Amino acid sequence: MARKKDSESITEDDVSLFRRLIGDAKPLPQTNQAPEHRPRVSTRARFARRDEREALAASLDADIDETETGAGASLHFHRPSVGRRTMRKLGRGKFSVQDEIDLHGMTVVQAKDALQEFIGACELRGCTCIRIVHGKGLGSGDRGPVIKNKVNKWLKQWDEVLAFVSARQIDGGTGAVYVLLRKS
Template identity: 55%
Template sequence: MNDDRSDNPPPSDDDETALFRRAVAGTRPLNSSYVPPERKPPPPRARFRRQDEEAVLTESLLCSAEDIEANAGERLQFRRPEVGQRTLRRLARGSYSIQAEIDLHGMTAAYAESALHAFIRDSVQNNLRCVRIVHGKGHGSGLGGPVLKVKVNHWLRRWRDVLAFASARQVDGGTGAVYVLLRHG
């Protein structure tokens, strides 16, 4: 057998250099003194700043001055505009039958939020009208005041399925619990 590759050895580096020089004959190098202008990166900006600011503004408009003061006080009360004042008074007096309850004592804020959200969702799906949430009075929270009480106050205001809530009567937990009136599922 006659192998053509053995008859033609691979080109040497000298042959390739000569070939390249013939290919670029008559050309001249580019002026290498040109330096492109330095581009400064754009200033950093918060991608979600506007959304965050709008969310804070919307949330602040949902709360009345009474609601904000209730955060620092002992008793909690809240009602959506479609809920009458008389209904809120009846809720605060314990006139509605408590159909379910959850106790958040000893939970971290993150765990309590998740558990409470699931509890509210399940209660609405089961067509429960009134539930009780035991958040505690915050006596173990130290100088910072009650953590879960403040968080529960905040979370319940955000969730559309919550129509109203009020601190419970003394026999049902007093200022360490709230009655919650839920939207019909």
């Protein structure tokens, strides 16, 4: 094992050699953080993502079908391209749920943002069946199931949603929906 040199054993030659080797080097600033090296995203990709987010936000803001449902009411919706057999399979939980989100306890704004981000991520990953837990709204008092009604509205507006139906009792019952997404 090598022994550590004492400070007295460093010669003038050692010091001059060290100074020559470091040359014009200057100490780094003391930020205690490594510099951030993020890969550059092309302008086209950045604008495409922004446009997609804006389109999704606009579609979620549009006012269509403000039908309100009760806490125990089942939700169901399908595009004309979705057949009865597919709806039956969806309602019976026969599709494999690839991801889920729980919106319990969120405000409408938080739920909308979370749902928007979640559906976008699922679309990018190619998910075809997801579960959204919105709750039954039993704690909302006279206002009824606020998040449930908003989810019902938003999903009908989202073009990537082919169909949705209230989940089986074991998966949340009328407090959750299975959602069938278009294949990307």
